[in-house]
């Protein structure tokens with residue numbers, strides 16, 4: 534890891550930086566904006582996708598020339614669950630490649646001091662040793678259902694590395710594990726496992742249903758990180774990390790889907806039976822990140838899953854009905 538060129542860049546906060554958050558309305562981008570505000574920073578530079586389509590390199594370059602950001606958090610992406618990825622693989626690879634290429638190239642051409650690119654743990658091989666270290670990238674075949682998305686994310690890491698190598702750009706990459714928290718997607722067919730289970734158990738608890746059906750066997754294990762912890766990790770890496778290698782961001786702890794379902798059942802007040810439909814696919818049996826690199830740098834997560842879920846469920850339960858599927 535070569536970090537020596539960049540040791541004098543320091544924290545964006547100390548430098549009176551002009552910060553651009555790409556994807557500021559998304560779950561991750563909005564958490565980064567909250568974390569920046571908590572540090573007393575002004576509103577960052579930000580545009581919605583209808584104001585600025587990041588797939589358009591000319592428009593992105595024009596914006597960068599006008600706004601002259603010094604620090605960029607690249608949290609804009611086309612993101613979705615298994616079904617969305619399966620239905621629109623061309624959009625997932627095209628949109629993500631275009632967004633990354635446009636933003637990273639324009640950041641280089643306008644002399645951005647530092648850029649943080651956000652990828653995802655789906656970059657790692659489908660079958661690989663656990664917990665997964667950063668070095669396991671490209672050591673095996675990807676999970677086929679989201680390979681187009683994962684390949685675009687791997688290309689993003691390489692774009693950062695290549696600009697560092699050729700132009701000396703201080704562009705870094707973070708790979709978060711599964712996230713949950715405010716701003717999550719509760720859509721009935723497009724949501725990830727935590728919002729999907731919250732929807733089901735909350736509804737069953739309200740109606741007094743005797744049982745809830747869950748997909749699969751409940752045995753796969755997953756790691757979950759609160760998005761506010763991820764946002765803190767992003768600010769931390771922007772402050773202290775100047776290496777070319779991407780950095781895993783997680784808790785270093787995983788749990789079975791069965792344990793997760795039981796926890797959500799308890800927190801939503803559901804006391805009926807949980808039935809597992811083993812005819813449905815389980816997906817990868819285990820996916821846990823090795824977080825030694827970020828731990829060695831001095832960052833650790835703060836929000837434990839039960840406390841994080843309790844806050845998310847309280848927020849969900851307080852929503853009006855029509856806001857529960859967004």
Ligand SMILES: NC(=O)c1ccc[n+]([C@@H]2O[C@H](COP(=O)([O-])OP(=O)(O)OC[C@H]3O[C@@H](n4cnc5c(N)ncnc54)[C@H](OP(=O)(O)O)[C@@H]3O)[C@@H](O)[C@H]2O)c1
Nearest residue numbers: 556558559560561581582586587609610612651652653712
């Ligand atoms: N969610 C997770 O569990 C998870 C886990 C690991 C990694 N990540 C990574 O974190 C990053 C952000 O994910 P997220 O969950 O925050 O996604 P999200 O909630 O879907 O937000 C994505 C944001 O990207 C913006 N965007 C998408 N296409 C755009 C375009 N063509 N032009 C401009 N903006 C565009 C959207 O802007 P508008 O709202 O203005 O349309 C949206 O705010 C992604 O790189 C993802 O891989 C997420």
